Amino acid sequence: MAKKTLGWFVVVYGLSMSVYFGVWSFKDYFALEDAVRLNRPQIELRHRINVGFEGIWYLLSNMLVLQGLAMAFSKKEKE
Secondary structure: OOHHHHHHHHHHHHHHHHHHHHHHHHHHHHHHHHHHHHOHHHHHHHHHHHHHHHHHHHHHHHHHHHHHHHHOOOOOOOO
16 A cells, blocks of 8 residues: 555656656747857857756656556555
């Protein structure tokens, strides 16, 4: 029972982090497009780094969701 409950908490946490990093990724991507259009190399570099790492955190958050689902739907309960 505890493993399934923990699994659902991990799913909720992973989904919330996925939404958080997804939103920031889009915001930074649009700022990156503006910086490229305005030819601002320092700001462009900052947003390129942000978009890259927010994408990584987005993927890691989705991996948490998958692991949480695996825990929540596991058939075998270890005592």
